[in-house]
Amino acid sequence: MERIAVVGVGQTNYERSKEDTFEDMVFEAATKAISDAGGEIGDIDNIVTVSNDFWDGRTISSMAIQDAAGSWGKDISTVEGDGTFGALYGMMRILSGSFDTTLVVSHIKGSEGVMNLITNAMFDPIYQRSLGIDATSSAALQARSYMEMSGAREEDFALVSVKNHGNAFNNPYAQLPMKISLGDVMASRKISEPLKLLDCSPISDGAAAIILANERGIKRFKKAPAWIQGVGHCADSFNLGYRDLARSRALKGASLKAYQMAGIADPLREIDVMELYDAYSYMELMWYEGLGLAPEGKGASLIRAGVTAMDGELPVNPSGGVLSSHPVLVAGLARLIEATLQVRGEAGRRQINGAKKALAHGINGPCGQAHCVFIISV
Amino acid sequence: MTDWKDDVKNIVCPGRIKVPYTWSVGETGSRFFVALRDNQEIWGIKCRACGKVYVYPVKTCPECFIQTEEWVKVEDTGTLESFTIVHYSHSMHPFKAPLVYGLVKLDGADGALLHLIGNVKAEQLKTGMRVKAVFAEERKGSIMDIKCFAPA
Amino acid sequence: MGKRTAIVGFGQTFQKSARKDVNGVELINEAVTTALADAGLSIRDIDAIVIGNMDHFEGVNYVDMWSAEGSGAVMKPVMKVTTGGTTGSTVATCAYYHVASGMVDKVLAIGWEKNSESDTTGAIITAFNPIWERPNIGGAIAGLALEASVYMANYGITERDGARVTVRERLHALNNPYAHLHQDWMKGKPINKLVDLTVSSEQNKMLASPLRMSDMCPRTDGAAAVVFASEDVAEKIAPIPAWVHATANRHNYVFIGDVDMEQNTTLASASKKVFEKARIKEPLKEIDVCELYLPYSYAGLKWIEDIGFCGYGEGPKLLWDGVTDMDGELPINPSGGVMSSNPIGATGLIRVGEAALQIMGRAGDRQVKKDVNFALTTGFGGCFWADVMLLGKEKPL
Numbered sequence: 001m002e003r004i005a006v007v008g009v010g011q012t013n014y015e016r017s018k019e020d021t022f023e024d025m026v027f028e029a030a031t032k033a034i035s036d037a038g039g040e041i042g043d044i045d046n047i048v049t050v051s052n053d054f055w056d057g058r059t060i061s062s063m064a065i066q067d068a069a070g071s072w073g074k075d076i077s078t079v080e081g082d083g084t085f086g087a088l089y090g091m092m093r094i095l096s097g098s099f100d101t102t103l104v105v106s107h108i109k110g111s112e113g114v115m116n117l118i119t120n121a122m123f124d125p126i127y128q129r130s131l132g133i134d135a136t137s138s139a140a141l142q143a144r145s146y147m148e149m150s151g152a153r154e155e156d157f158a159l160v161s162v163k164n165h166g167n168a169f170n171n172p173y174a175q176l177p178m179k180i181s182l183g184d185v186m187a188s189r190k191i192s193e194p195l196k197l198l199d200c201s202p203i204s205d206g207a208a209a210i211i212l213a214n215e216r217g218i219k220r221f222k223k224a225p226a227w228i229q230g231v232g233h234c235a236d237s238f239n240l241g242y243r244d245l246a247r248s249r250a251l252k253g254a255s256l257k258a259y260q261m262a263g264i265a266d267p268l269r270e271i272d273v274m275e276l277y278d279a280y281s282y283m284e285l286m287w288y289e290g291l292g293l294a295p296e297g298k299g300a301s302l303i304r305a306g307v308t309a310m311d312g313e314l315p316v317n318p319s320g321g322v323l324s325s326h327p328v329l330v331a332g333l334a335r336l337i338e339a340t341l342q343v344r345g346e347a348g349r350r351q352i353n354g355a356k357k358a359l360a361h362g363i364n365g366p367c368g369q370a371h372c373v374f375i376i377s378v
Numbered sequence: 379m380t381d382w383k384d385d386v387k388n389i390v391c392p393g394r395i396k397v398p399y400t401w402s403v404g405e406t407g408s409r410f411f412v413a414l415r416d417n418q419e420i421w422g423i424k425c426r427a428c429g430k431v432y433v434y435p436v437k438t439c440p441e442c443f444i445q446t447e448e449w450v451k452v453e454d455t456g457t458l459e460s461f462t463i464v465h466y467s468h469s470m471h472p473f474k475a476p477l478v479y480g481l482v483k484l485d486g487a488d489g490a491l492l493h494l495i496g497n498v499k500a501e502q503l504k505t506g507m508r509v510k511a512v513f514a515e516e517r518k519g520s521i522m523d524i525k526c527f528a529p530a
Numbered sequence: 531m532g533k534r535t536a537i538v539g540f541g542q543t544f545q546k547s548a549r550k551d552v553n554g555v556e557l558i559n560e561a562v563t564t565a566l567a568d569a570g571l572s573i574r575d576i577d578a579i580v581i582g583n584m585d586h587f588e589g590v591n592y593v594d595m596w597s598a599e600g601s602g603a604v605m606k607p608v609m610k611v612t613t614g615g616t617t618g619s620t621v622a623t624c625a626y627y628h629v630a631s632g633m634v635d636k637v638l639a640i641g642w643e644k645n646s647e648s649d650t651t652g653a654i655i656t657a658f659n660p661i662w663e664r665p666n667i668g669g670a671i672a673g674l675a676l677e678a679s680v681y682m683a684n685y686g687i688t689e690r691d692g693a694r695v696t697v698r699e700r701l702h703a704l705n706n707p708y709a710h711l712h713q714d715w716m717k718g719k720p721i722n723k724l725v726d727l728t729v730s731s732e733q734n735k736m737l738a739s740p741l742r743m744s745d746m747c748p749r750t751d752g753a754a755a756v757v758f759a760s761e762d763v764a765e766k767i768a769p770i771p772a773w774v775h776a777t778a779n780r781h782n783y784v785f786i787g788d789v790d791m792e793q794n795t796t797l798a799s800a801s802k803k804v805f806e807k808a809r810i811k812e813p814l815k816e817i818d819v820c821e822l823y824l825p826y827s828y829a830g831l832k833w834i835e836d837i838g839f840c841g842y843g844e845g846p847k848l849l850w851d852g853v854t855d856m857d858g859e860l861p862i863n864p865s866g867g868v869m870s871s872n873p874i875g876a877t878g879l880i881r882v883g884e885a886a887l888q889i890m891g892r893a894g895d896r897q898v899k900k901d902v903n904f905a906l907t908t909g910f911g912g913c914f915w916a917d918v919m920l921l922g923k924e925k926p927l
Contacts, residue, residue, distance in 0.1 A: 001632055053585035059587075062613055072782050075778055085609050089611075117468060125589060130472070132470040137464050192465065234605060238595055242440070242489035369598070400646070400648075440599035
């Protein structure tokens with residue numbers, strides 16, 4: 001299989017409420033990516049946009065931004081799912097032999113809608129929706145399941161929040177850099193027990209874009225390529241009551257595929273840095289386990305030992321993660337962008353020294369139903 | 379002299395998507411709801427291959443990917459597998475916070491049903507506790523025909 | 531280079547105005563099990579799933595997640611793609627690229643819609659920009675009415691010309707047990723008489739001039755699934771796989787006010803790209819059958835000009851000369867087309883599946899009699915967006 005690289009990246013700042021329109025944000029992210037790559041719009045062979053009709057309040061949400069994404073006269077498609085899924089599709093379109101380069105761009109304005117109603121709409125209209133369940137209350141059910149299985153406590157979840165909000169100070173794009181203590185998290189307002197305010201990610205606006213290219217395509221650009229070594233994508237079942245919420249078998253499936261493709265046997269040792277989708281604090285601990293970094297139920301021990309801190313053996317979320325900025329859908333693409341910046345050595349104050357191989361992770365659906373994992377290196 | 383355009387404050391255009399829906403419950407789901415409405419009974423459906431009993435019922439077993447056929451009445455009592463106390467309110471909630479969601483594994487079912495937990499104090503809530511269905515007085519053939527699950 | 535990819539199976543539900551006996555997930559499952567049976571595969575053989583519909587028609591967010599148990603996506607990669615009316619063709623294209631990439635061998639493409647569950651126009655209006663167009667636009671029909679008006683003014687096209695397309699689609703549908711509209715009263719009547727009856731009927735109300743009810747497509751509940759397989763396995767699965775020779779799309783426009791109403795430029799350029807890739811020089815001669823996404827009658831006259839089957843203004847001649855009927859040189863929509871059945875998220879995918887059946891020689895009563903080497907499919911939606919896919923009997927070079 002031919003090699004595919006990320007050759008350009010661009011992100012807007014992530015903010016609680018932007019005055020920019022969807023088009024403004026997409027244009028900003030796309031042009032930043034093209035400029036980062038050192039090319040121009042003519043170098044882009046085809047486009048994959050990533051957006052969601054409910055979040056945008058528009059059926060055919062892609063229609064709003066086709067022109068801002070540079071679609072004129074080009075093949076274009078739209079994935080409605082996490083940005084990492086869009087990146088995977090963009091990669092496939094190149095591998096098919098039809099194109100040498102793909103621009104993948106995603107946008108969201110969480111501020112323009114009502115998150116609880118939008119995520120309530122992902123539940124079954126007949127059996128679940130009228131209960132009022134949403135992303136946060138369902139995540140809380142998962143958090144408790146995980147606590148029951150693992151013995152992890154709210155204090156362990158809080159450590160994730162402290163780490164990630166602290167890391168965000170080094171990320172100029174991040175929305176919520178915060179110097180907080182474990183006590184601050186524990187004392188924060190109860191949202192849906194056991195989740196408190198500082199266990200939850202914020203509402204965010206923003207856009208992000210990447211340019212993918214094969215060996216032929218990278219020649220159009222000036223930036224050194226960061227090669228995708230492995231990718232895996234997998235979904236669990238939907239009905240919460242019939243899923244093992246405490247264990248993420250879909251992440252296990254996705255990561256095993258990615259590791260196999262990349263020839264990785266010991267991720268904890270062989271990968272230098274990871275960007276994971278921590279929509280809620282407890283999720284990061286669950287994802288450690290799904291990724292095989294810690295045995296089942298032992299995710300908390302990793303963070304307690306400082307393994308995933310900035311100066312630890314395997315820093316996780318030097319960008320501040322999703323807890324610090326949660327532009328839904330965009331956040332997965334942002335993880336891939338952060339991973340790319342790390343291996344390029346371009347991550348500024350959040351750079352992990354000597355990082356050459358990174359992992360990026362995105363999720364979709366209630367309680368992290370589906371997962372996509374990328375491994376990237378120079 | 380300032381240009382009038384520089385002083386323009388950005389406008390926000392409010393709106394709402396008001397599309398009414400009439401979701402087809404389907405034959406399988408309709409049987410489930412009619413049993414709730416008319417008999418205050420909870421029925422599940424069983425897969426002949428793996429033997430799993432599904433509540434709410436599904437027409438195809440997700441594990442075996444074959445049609446389910448056998449209807450099985452399950453108990454109205456069960457075990458609380460997980461719960462959360464919600465402290466915020468939005469328009470889809472059936473009533474104002476605090477409210478409690480739970481995953482209830484009914485006796486006879488092989489997985490849990492998502493529903494409200496009621497008539498309970500916060501301190502009482504524990505995973506593993508026994509709960510029992512409380513049916514609504516006015517039942518219309520919907521998931522809300524079960525009002526909530528309460529401590530058994 | 532990628533893998534050559536073929537269609538090896540197709541399944542669809544019987545399309546009806548309302549399927550109250552099943553919920554959305556169950557409808558999807560029906561199409562999936564039918565497609566798998568058609569291909570002689572089990573769900574375990576499928577490596578990945580692609581699914582699409584138009585969100586606001588069913589009001590379910592993250593449909594790929596919600597339907598996982600019914601689509602067979604549990605513990606597989608599953609992706610949702612959605613682009614309005616073109617969703618079905620977008621799904622087909624996405625599944626094609628999945629297989630062509632070489633990353634997976636067998637992919638299930640699913641398109642579905644339960645239009646009975648919502649107010650179609652109310653949902654479609656939300657496609658348009660809420661600030662600039664939504665307050666003024668009249669749903670899907672507005673743009674089409676504008677195009678028809680321009681076309682009629684430019685070339686002297688008449689109501690009878692439009693009705694000739696409707697009559698063809700509905701006559702073809704009589705051979706298709708899966709189609710939504712079966713107008714049995716049309717059986718056995720001469721075409722001219724049917725056109726007269728359509729145009730003169732008082733019940734045939736004007737919707738948005740010049741478009742009357744007979745010019746429009748229905749809204750339908752239905753699901754379809756197509757199995758795409760790589761060259762490494764396709765010939766072991768299907769005796770005659772339908773190979774994907776080329777695909778291209780253009781979604782140029784964002785505002786309906788910007789659309790060129792005189793020429794369907796997106797369809798023209800996407801078709802041109804496909805013909806170039808497949809080295810088709812004379813489309814009318816070299817293409818054997820078409821399943822074109824014609825959401826309204828005049829498209830059946832005009833868009834065949836945009837594709838390049840004939841010159842501008844010559845569409846009606848092709849229709850009236852019988853070129854596009856079942857025994858003509860270029861049969862169009864043997865299935866009855868979108869005007870006979872329109873489960874929106876599935877519609878574009880059904881075009882691809884029906885074209886595949888024609889190549890495989892398995893279209894039953896709606897099989898064209900001539901030898902089918904190339905079948906062209908199109909998708910339409912959004913703001914005059916166009917998707918084009920060419921299928922062929924021979925493995926591409």
